[in-house]
Amino acid sequence: xxxxxxxxxxxxxxxxxxxxxxxxxxxxxxxxxxxxxxxxxxxxxxxxxxxxxxxxxxxxxxxxxxxxxxxxxxxxxxxxxxxxxxxxxxxxxxxxxxxxxxxxxxxxxxxxxxxxxxxxxxxxxxxxxxxxxxxxxxxxxxxxxxxxxxxxxxxxxxxxxxxxxxxxxxxxxxxxxxxxxxxxxxxxxxxxxxxxxxxxxxxxxxxxxxxxxxxxxxxxxxxxxxxxxxxxxxxxxxxxxxxxxxxxxxxxxxxxxxxxxxxxxxxxxxxxxxxxxxxxxxxxxxxxxxxxxxxxxxxxxxxxxxxxxxxxxxxxxxxxxxxxxxxxxxxxxxxxxxxxxxxxxxxxxxxxxxxxxxxxxxxxxxxxxxxxxxx
Numbered sequence: 310x311x312x313x314x315x316x317x318x319x320x321x322x323x324x325x326x327x328x329x330x331x332x333x334x335x336x337x338x339x340x341x342x343x344x345x346x347x348x349x350x351x352x353x354x355x356x357x358x359x360x361x362x363x364x365x366x367x368x369x370x371x372x373x374x375x376x377x378x379x380x381x382x383x384x385x386x387x388x389x390x391x392x393x394x395x396x397x398x399x400x401x402x403x404x405x406x407x408x409x410x411x412x413x414x415x416x417x418x419x420x421x422x423x424x425x426x427x428x429x430x431x432x433x434x435x436x437x438x439x440x441x442x443x444x445x446x447x448x449x450x451x452x453x454x455x456x457x458x459x460x461x462x463x464x465x466x467x468x469x470x471x472x473x474x475x476x477x478x479x480x481x482x483x484x485x486x487x488x489x490x491x492x493x494x495x496x497x498x499x500x501x502x503x504x505x506x507x508x509x510x511x512x513x514x515x516x517x518x519x520x521x522x523x524x525x526x527x528x529x530x531x532x533x534x535x536x537x538x539x540x541x542x543x544x545x546x547x548x549x550x551x552x553x554x555x556x557x558x559x560x561x562x563x564x565x566x567x568x569x570x571x572x573x574x575x576x577x578x579x580x581x582x583x584x585x586x587x588x589x590x591x592x593x594x595x596x597x598x599x600x601x602x603x604x605x606x607x608x609x610x611x612x613x614x615x616x617x618x619x620x621x622x623x624x625x626x627x628x629x630x631x632x633x634x635x636x637x638x639x640x641x642x643x644x645x646x647x648x649x650x651x652x653x654x655x656x657x658x659x660x661x662x663x664x665x666x667x668x669x670x671x672x673x674x675x676x677x678x679x680x681x682x683x684x
Contacts, residue, residue: 338429340422347397347426348374351434352387360437362392363430364595365423365456367399367449369471370408374398377446382575383588386636389655390592393434397426399448409445409452412475412508419452420459427463439599444468444591446571447501454478454515461485466598468591469493471501471569479510479518487523487554491594492516493587495543495567497580516550516561523553529561535672537640538583543567545584547676555602560594562587573638573674586674589636593675620671620681627663627683629671631656638674643667 334349355361364387368377374396378384383394399407400417410417423443430436443453443464450472457467461484468491474482494512496503505511520527529548536544543566550559564572568579573586597603619630631637634657641650641661649669650661663669663683670680 334433336429336433338425340425341418343400343417345397345400345422345426346374347395348378349430349434350378350384350387350394350396352384352391352393354388354391355393355434357435360435360440362390362440362442362595363427363436364392364394364592365426365441365443366394366396367409367443367445367452368396368407369445369447369449371406372446373407377449380574380576381444381446381571381588383592385653385655386588386592389634389636390596392592393430393436395426395430397423409448409455411448411451411455411478413477420455423452423456424460424463437599438463439601440465441600442466442468442595444470444595445472447471447569451475451478454482457488457490458482458484461488463600464488465600466595467491468594470571470587470591471495471498473501473505473512473515474510475508476505476510479515482518484522487557488519489553489557489559489594489598490519490523491560491562491591493562493564493572493590495564495569495580495582497543497566498569499579500569512561512563516548516559519559520550523550523557523559525550525553525557525559529559532676534584534676535678536584537672537674541577541583542580543582545572545582556598557602558594562590584674585676586636586638589674593635618671618673618677618679620679622663622683623660625662625664627661627681629659629661631659631673631677633657635675637677639671640673641669641671643669 337346378396399409402408410419443456445453450469453467453469454474456464466489470493529550532547534545546563548561564582567582570579570581572582621628636655638653643649666683672678
């Protein structure tokens with residue numbers, strides 16, 4: 310992420326007093342001669358007798374862990390799914406700007422620090438060592454790929470938003486094992502260009518590398534996401550490369566006309582796609598995998614849009630039955646395309662007050678879509 314924007318400053322001021330600090334742990338330790346800080350969000354449902362997945366969520370260049378925590382807004386998903394999120398801070402570069410050492414501009418060992426962070430958290434919380442994931446925005450996305458290349462024996466899957474790899478790091482990448490990868494990137498990203506430059510690898514080159522390494526299909530299945538927010542200035546496609554070693558997939562959300570931003574974020578910077586939630590889709594992707602491949606019983610998640618959605622009319626209520634418990638935004642449009650109802654849920658059954666007769670279409674943020682009739 311580039312330097313903090315005025316909108317983000319205002320957002321921080323407005324939300325700081327409402328932040329759920331009672332479930333946040335602040336910590337730091339020395340590594341490589343530097344004091345390294347982090348924030349951990351532990352969901353209220355955390356049970357210390359049960360091991361919980363861990364997501365490492367990495368901020369962008371010029372940002373910090375608090376901004377990343379608020380901007381990506383994983384907390385509502387964690388509250389339902391039960392995973393722990395850690396937001397570490399990078400270190401100052403030559404211009405005193407917080408960053409992750411993915412561009413070769415410092416000697417800081419961030420891979421070693423993040424490995425040590427997993428160890429440190431494991432002494433404080435019951436972390437599932439086979440279900441540690443990494444994601445990040447911009448420079449944090451670059452760092453996620455660095456972890457895939459250098460810490461693949463500890464990271465089960467990664468997801469990068471608006472990040473890629475440097476040409477040099479892509480050429481030197483030697484992962485320990487095939488690794489599931491999600492790449493979310495806007496085609497109009499002016500900070501990390503979709504087509505790359507002399508320093509940053511083009512997104513397609515990045516995908517080609519991981520497709521080859523993981524042994525997935527060379528040609529993706531392409532799904533056009535519903536344009537549920539026609540005013541956001543962009544649309545999105547999901548490109549899915551299947552059939553990789555141990556069930557690994559490569560998923561690419563190509564945001565047509567999207568800028569250097571996190572889809573579905575609570576604030577709009579650059580051009581932000583609002584047709585899907587990057588945070589929700591990242592967790593949907595991560596939860597399929599452990600360090601050993603597909604988690605038993607989750608094979609059906611790979612089917613994507615084939616999941617069934619049931620809609621029933623119960624007098625003046627509409628009952629919506631979803632295929633699985635997952636944090637979703639739900640919108641219902643009438644036959645003329647006007648928004649009739651909008652809500653969010655993390656459950657499998659939702660009852661809505663729908664009294665007006667007519668034809669409607671229900672669309673969820675993760676691509677479920679169904680037409681129905683109120684009689």
